[in-house]
Amino acid sequence: MDAELIRRDLKLYLNDNKKYQKLIVQIRKGKRLLYWHEKLLSEFSRKPSGYNLEYKDLSLALQICEIHEVELETGNTKVFKGCIDIWHDDFDTFIENYPNYLPSVINGLSESQGGVVKIQFCPECNRLFKESKNV
Numbered sequence: 001m002d003a004e005l006i007r008r009d010l011k012l013y014l015n016d017n018k019k020y021q022k023l024i025v026q027i028r029k030g031k032r033l034l035y036w037h038e039k040l041l042s043e044f045s046r047k048p049s050g051y052n053l054e055y056k057d058l059s060l061a062l063q064i065c066e067i068h069e070v071e072l073e074t075g076n077t078k079v080f081k082g083c084i085d086i087w088h089d090d091f092d093t094f095i096e097n098y099p100n101y102l103p104s105v106i107n108g109l110s111e112s113q114g115g116v117v118k119i120q121f122c123p124e125c126n127r128l129f130k131e132s133k134n135v
C-alpha cells in the first residue's frame with residue numbers, strides 16, 4: 001500500500017491540518033485512539049474510493065513528522081543520568097517548531113546509562129533546530 005497516497009488522501013479527507021497533526025502524533029506514538037479518531041478512520045476506510053486499511057497500515061503510513069510531513073529516520077543518542085539544562089527561554093515554542101529533533105543525549109534508565117539508544121527523528125526538525133542554535 002502506498003504510504004504517500006494514504007497520507008495525501010487522509011489529509012484531504014480530514015481537511016483540517018491541526019486534526020491531521022494530532023492524529024499523526026496519536027498513531028505514531030502508539031497511543032490509544034480517541035473516539036473521534038476511530039470514527040473518522042472507520043469512515044475514511046469505508047469511503048467509496050477508499051482503502052481497506054488496517055491500523056498497522058495506517059500506523060506505517062504515519063511514521064512521519066507532524067510538522068514537516070517527512071518520514072522519520074532512526075538515529076543514535078547517548079544515554080546519561082542527570083539533568084539537562086533547558087537552553088530555550090520558550091520551551092513551548094521549541095516543542096512546536098522541532099517536535100522530533102534528535103537530541104544528542106537523553107536521560108535514561110540506569111541499565112542504559114553510558115550506552116546508546118536508537119531514536120526516531122525528523123531530519124528537517126533536526127536541521128532547523130541546529131540552525132536555530134547557531135543564530
Ligand SMILES: [Zn+2]
Nearest residue numbers: 065068122125
Ligand atoms: Zn519535523
